[in-house]
Amino acid sequence: MNEKHGSSPRASRKTTTEQPHERRAFLNLFAILFVVWVLLTESFNWQELTTGFIVSLGLSIFLRKSYIKLDIPPFTIKRLWYFIVYLVVLLVEIIKANFDVAYRIIHPKLPIKPGIVVIKTELKQDFAKMMLANSITLTPGTFTLDIIGDRLLIHWIYVRTEDTERATEMIGNKFEKYLKVIFS
Amino acid sequence: MSETFVLVLLSAAGLGVLLCLIRFFKGPTAPDRAVAVDTACTVTTALLVFMAYYFKRQIYLDVALVYAVLMFIGVVAIARFLERGI
Amino acid sequence: MIVIVTLVVALMLSAAVSALFFKDLLSAVIASCLVSLFASILFLFLQAPDVAMAEASIGAALITAVFMIALRRTKRYEE
Amino acid sequence: MLPLIGKIVTSSGVVFLLLGSLGVFRMPDVYNRLQAGTKCTTLGAFLTIVGVGIMEPAWFWKTLVIAVFILITNPISSHAIGRASKKSGVELCDRSVVDKSRDFEEYESNL
Structure with a gap:
């Protein structure tokens, strides 16, 4: 909606601290997706858990860049x-x-x-x-x-x-x- | 007791869907009809969860979940079309 | 039970007939969305949750999105 | 004890759902209908679904996922319809007192 408004400061911040930003985004997204998977299947069978692990790993590698764009601050x-x-x-x-x-x-x-x-x-x-x-x-x-x-x-x-x-x-x-x- | 409770609540939610349907037939413009369908869909999602309780089967909850996700996409598609750019 | 099924079928028919008579094609698409809503409730009452799930996904999201893209390419109002 | 709490929560949720539909039926123009529809159906659906989860404790987490999903997406879809009807030029009803959207468009074009 307002791309031209907030893009310039965010771009400069991203280039300075690229690496920890990306790792944090990956870990947060993976945790969220895995918790949602466990809540939806409601079973702790090892086959279900393995499938959920693989699916949320792939999705969080794929969607990591979009999560960084949301610009959510670190957890305190x-x-x-x-x-x-x-x-x-x-x-x-x-x-x-x-x-x-x-x-x-x-x-x-x-x-x-x-x-x-x-x-x-x-x-x-x-x-x-x-x-x-x-x-x-x-x-x-x-x-x-x-x-x-x-x-x-x-x-x-x-x-x-x-x-x-x-x-x-x-x-x-x-x-x-x-x-x-x-x-x- | 339990049977009448379920039937009264089901008919109350059904009356809500009926009111939305009357607004759908009366509504002068297309956004009015979109609002009526949006409200009817939220009421229907609650009704589906309630029917899962009535039939005591957990698989019916999945229908409500799928319905909630896909109705959101449908309503957003209608809104994007009204805004002239899909 | 038979009363509820009859009522849902009547509502579904009224929404489907109204889709025929709208001059505004966007309203007709919204009416077809409403038809799939009642069809989904009807399938759930007849104890077929998998069919209800397929009906909800196809009728609510897919048909609406495809008709919206089709309406973008053509005209919105019928003469 | 637990089924009684669940029944009370579910009944209040259904009352709010019915009120929201009545508001969609009675209000005079699109924006007021959106107000009534969004607020009442969001809390009504949330209470109904969580109440079913309280009545059947084995389903609680799954119903909570559905309820939180509705709580997040319902304002967004209503906002999409409201923005679309503002941009496609739906008029306010004749009881309304102020319309500042002209200022807003001016601010947008100056940006």
């Missing part, structure tokens, strides 16, 4: 802690959003005041922007329509403010402060 305890807090906040917001939408649907007069507003974000990586957009889609009353550069186009079911700064504060900030730590 602090990031894991913030990720868990982020998931809890997201879950609470999803439940609040459902009761909000359910109230608007059941009410006979449909109390909606829809509109399209623009908000800003300070996140740099594409993957972080995708997580922010998905979280905004699942939270009360807001829906991401488009992302270009550092602007997000938001459809709001009950518009409280039309100003970009105020809307950024009301919609994006509660997730952005966690995502900024996770992807720093």
